[in-house]
Amino acid sequence: MTYEASPGGRAASAPLLGREVEPTLFELSVPGRTAYQLRTTDVPAVPLEDLLPAEHLGEPVALPEVAERDLVGHVTRLTHRQFSVDLGAYPLGSCTMKYNPKFADEIVADPGLCAVHPAAPASMTQGWLEILVTLEERLCAITGMAAATLQPAAGAAGELTGLLLMRAYHRARGDERRRVLIPDSAHGTNPASVTLGGYEVTTVASNEHGLVDLDALRAALGPDVAGIMLTNPNTVGLFEEEIREIAEAVHDVGGLLYYDGANLNAIVGVVRPGDMGFDIVHMNLHKTFATPHGGGGPGAGPVAVSSRLVDFLPGPRATAQPDGSFAWTTPSHSIGRVHGWHGNALVLARALAYIEVHGAEGLTRVAQHAVLNANWLRRRVADILPAAYARPCMHECVLTATPLKRAYGVRGLDVAKALLEEGFHSPTVYFPLIVDEALMFEPTETESPQTLEALALALERIAARAVTDPESLHRAPQSTPVSRVDEARAARHLVTTEDAASRP
Ligand SMILES: Cc1ncc(COP(=O)(O)O)c(C=O)c1O
Structure with missing residues (x-):
């Protein structure tokens, strides 16, 4: 597949909000513009043709030509149109979308860890091997x-x-x-x-x-x-x-x-x-x-x-x-x-850093808080979204929207979508399959009581809307860059090109 860079390029706009469509990098492209600058040297420039035989060169691949400023603006605007674990509560059951502390990222950014080739001999990578051996010991202690x-x-x-x-x-x-x-x-x-x-x-x-x-x-x-x-x-x-x-x-x-x-x-x-x-x-x-x-x-x-x-x-x-x-x-x-x-070594090193910082007591608190938060939420919203099984849960709770469906025609999917308008990520819906209108919330151990209360209040507002204006819930969310999509069609006919938004 080849792309044609538009000759003039489009101006990168101010932060895009609401439903505006972010231009693609190809639309921002201007011939000759670059996002990098090589160090000046006294090595003479050699044409590519002199380095490689013609049969190896082939057709040049059309790539977008943008300045670093355009590139960073583009990516940053896109990130503002996403919901992420760093932005707020993400109670997507079974997925443990918890906030991850940044110290572990700082540790693995050390060149002594991230710049080592996996094929380097053991004699030169004793520190890395010790990390792996220690992590294995810790994981065995944790699992028995x-x-x-x-x-x-x-x-x-x-x-x-x-x-x-x-x-x-x-x-x-x-x-x-x-x-x-x-x-x-x-x-x-x-x-x-x-x-x-x-x-x-x-x-x-x-x-x-x-x-x-x-x-x-x-x-x-x-x-x-x-x-x-x-x-x-x-x-x-x-x-x-x-x-x-x-x-x-x-x-x-x-x-x-x-x-x-x-x-x-x-x-x-x-x-x-x-x-x-x-x-x-x-x-x-x-x-x-x-x-x-x-x-x-x-x-x-x-x-x-x-x-x-x-x-x-x-x-x-x-x-x-x-x-x-x-x-x-x-x-x-x-x-x-x-x-x-x-294995994915930097994920392994992050895990060891997390385990060592928490220690045995800290890890126990992780589990206790995960379970406490899920049970707190389960009890707090029981009047509007009852638990599928009336007993204490572990780190996540499966609730059901069946009463809302029976009384007002509002389904679990409507509740999940409306939650996006309230500034929370949706819970997992219709899983596990054995529960009717399942909404699986996993608040995780990293959310505070204040956040959980705000989540419960948001669910109460949605339940109140189910009584007064159920139609608005069928159309939710309206405040996000993308509204209700046909989920089955979206999964089966994924359109990955820049004009996806304008396709029927
Ligand atoms: C219970 C359970 N098993 C297995 C998996 C699969 O893990 P992965 O997505 O890393 O392949 C998940 C994913 O979250 C899960 O929740």
């Missing part, structure tokens, strides 16, 4: 596991790694198994990872309390079950109180327990998956520890395992040597690499 791989680049990559470990474990025992059990409330990545890992999914129904139905679980178990993938707290935000019985039943048929630890901020420093009977745990470091979730940035999904799975971990791993040095080693029955290098 024996060892971990830091390679997986995100939560879903961790899930696939965990399933490959599960298969390697069964295979090594000459025991090919076919199925993996997943509760019906599970995160969508779980069944996807099971399928990708070469297993069949068997869904286990939840009971009327939103927890795994033990009878349904026992009925689904058999000698062909490789394991169960579970989240605790589960995706309805509730703690699986019968976790010991679940673990025993799965272990009794020779299966393994996989813990989806994406939402570790609910339990960090309070209870450990290893103590609940789990064998494999993935963690989303980009949700719990100092790196924002979402936004397309890198993540990290380390996988920690119990002692019987250590030999299968991906390699190479940074390991401490008897002489006090650090080396890259590969476990004896390793499943191989799951990342081109050693």
Whole structure:
């Protein structure tokens, strides 16, 4: 695809507000304008044709030609049209969109960390290896596991790694198994990872309390079950109180327990998956520890395992040597690499910085505040948006807009969109699938009581509008750069070009 730079270029306007369309960089382009200046040297300029054979040159790619001033203005104006974790409360359930402290960014900006090539030999990168070994130790202490791989680049990559470990474990025992059990409330990545890992999914129904139905679980178990993938707290935000019985039943048929630890901020420093009977745990470091979730940035999904799975971990791993040095080693029955290098190293270093600054007590407070905030909000708005399950929740609460729908025709989606007009990001909607008109709020541990009260007042104003002017809620939001979109069409027919706004 080639682009034609407009010959005259458009003037970059003052801050764009409301519905005005931001010009693209190509529209701002003026031939010959540049955003960089090279140092003057006495090295003579050589035409490109003299350096490369003609057949390697091809057609020049048309790129926008803009000054640094135009570029920075363009990007800054676009950022002002977004909602971000730095801007305000972002209670998007299951995603842990919490504020991430900036000190961790400052630490990883150190050239000693960010300017090191991953292929540099261990003898020259002992400090980096020590960071990785220390992080692995901390994550094992937090989860109650024996060892971990830091390679997986995100939560879903961790899930696939965990399933490959599960298969390697069964295979090594000459025991090919076919199925993996997943509760019906599970995160969508779980069944996807099971399928990708070469297993069949068997869904286990939840009971009327939103927890795994033990009878349904026992009925689904058999000698062909490789394991169960579970989240605790589960995706309805509730703690699986019968976790010991679940673990025993799965272990009794020779299966393994996989813990989806994406939402570790609910339990960090309070209870450990290893103590609940789990064998494999993935963690989303980009949700719990100092790196924002979402936004397309890198993540990290380390996988920690119990002692019987250590030999299968991906390699190479940074390991401490008897002489006090650090080396890259590969476990004896390793499943191989799951990342081109050693994982997203700067996310790993941020996580260690966050863990060290908080210490054990601080991490426990993280979980306590996450759970307190979710329960406070659940109780505060119970009259307008009742909880789907009338019991204490963990770090997120699943509410339902069914009463508003029945009385005024106002759906969960309308409430979520209207919240944007109130200056808050929307909660997750229509997930988990087993709850009608689900609104899943995760206030996270970083929001203050004042912010939570402001959120509750905003929800009350929306509920009042449902009575007096439900139509206005169907059209919300009106104050944002983009109003209501056809979500299904937007997902299926993504238009990424600059004229998207003018397309029907
Ligand atoms: C419960 C759960 N599992 C798995 C994932 C997948 O993590 P990732 O988006 O890093 O792949 C998420 C994502 O937030 C999640 O909430």
